[in-house]
Amino acid sequence: MNPVKQALFAFKQNWKESLYLGVAATIFTFFAQVVPFIGAFLISLGLLIFQELANLRLSSGVWKKDLSHLQNDWISFIITAVILMPTGILLGSAFGVLESPQSRFESWPMALGLFILGVYFFLILSHGLILQQERHQGIARTLDVAALASIKNFKTYLAASFYIGIALVIGSLLKGVGFVIALPFLFYCDYFVFKVMKDKNAFDKKKE
Structure with missing residues (x-):
């Protein structure tokens, strides 16, 4: 099944727990960003x-x-x-674009593009971290494996990033309240994309 559909189905099945997760993640994100110097790292x-x-x-x-x-x-x-921090800057830039005085026809596509790029890198980094826990290899090695697999399966990652990006745009337009739904959707899509990749043995293919 498509990872995005699986994520939506999982959200629907466990909607109360998903909302609790979304509330916790949203509150943490908003409070962490006000901490001087280390806010980006905490997020x-x-x-x-x-x-x-x-x-x-x-x-x-x-x-x-x-x-x-x-x-x-x-x-x-x-x-x-630490490696993820620049991705946070991309996402922060997307929020800034949406709050800019530009017209929606200019700001929304630009913000969506930044969200897609940020989410794409988040998927790669989180998948590399999961692989490190499973294989007990160096994190540099597993991040390399995840990055290579994402390139070879670009459509899968791009599709998930696109739909998550739309969810984040909507969440931003709802003054952050929408993140209660958007963040669990991100986490669930991340999990199911990883599962699809493992089922395809995409992380086990050697470099050509």
Whole structure:
């Protein structure tokens, strides 16, 4: 099944839990950005942790409160969060474009393009992090594998990024309230794109 459809179906099946996740992620994101100097890093790290929570929920069927396994991979989370920070700048720029005095015909397409680009990189980085946890390889190696797989399966990643980008545009236009739905949608799409890639053995193909 298409990852986007799977994400929507998962949201529908667990809509209350999805909203709780969205509220938590939205509140964290808004409060973290006001912290001087390290706000961007906190947002990046927080999104990766919320993504991990969503992955565990979708894979196991229950919300796991025990995240002690992360202590073995905390360095990889920090490294990935640092690499993710420029992506946060892209997303922040998209928000700024939507709030600019330009007409909607100019601002919306530009903001959507920035969101798509930012989400695309988020998918790659989060997938590299998941691979690192599964394979216990260096984070640089697994990020390289995820990036290569995304290029070879560009349509899959682009389609997911496009629909998530639309959700983020709508969330922004609703003064941030829409992120309560848009962020869980992002996390779910991320998980199902990764699952599709694993089913295709896309992460196991050697460089040509």
